[in-house]
Amino acid sequence: MKQQYNEAEIAARFICVDCSVDTCESNEYYMVQDAVWKEAGMTPDGGMLCLGCLEDRLKRQLKPHDFPDYPINHGVFPRFDRMMNRLGYRRAA
Numbered sequence: 001m002k003q004q005y006n007e008a009e010i011a012a013r014f015i016c017v018d019c020s021v022d023t024c025e026s027n028e029y030y031m032v033q034d035a036v037w038k039e040a041g042m043t044p045d046g047g048m049l050c051l052g053c054l055e056d057r058l059k060r061q062l063k064p065h066d067f068p069d070y071p072i073n074h075g076v077f078p079r080f081d082r083m084m085n086r087l088g089y090r091r092a093a
């Protein structure tokens with residue numbers, strides 16, 4: 001039997017659990033190291049956080065080493081400036 005997914009449920013997975021921003025729409029779809037996610041009080045299937053809320057929870061700015069070397073973090077999705085900055089990419093000013 002084919003499993004049915006509710007579209008609203010799938011969309012809800014991309015909503016930041018703290019501020020309700022759509023992380024897919026803002027292109028802040030990313031993965032961080034398990035330890036960083038745990039440090040923020042999140043469980044693996046506990047939903048999404050936008051970068052701002054994750055940093056609020058950590059009380060620090062994210063650094064490139066907080067992001068594992070997965071394709072999802074490197075150019076699969078168009079990148080939001082804040083995301084580019086945290087990943088260590090520099091834009092020509």
Ligand SMILES: [Zn+2]
Pocket residue numbers: 016017018019020021049050051052053054
């Ligand atoms: Zn948020």
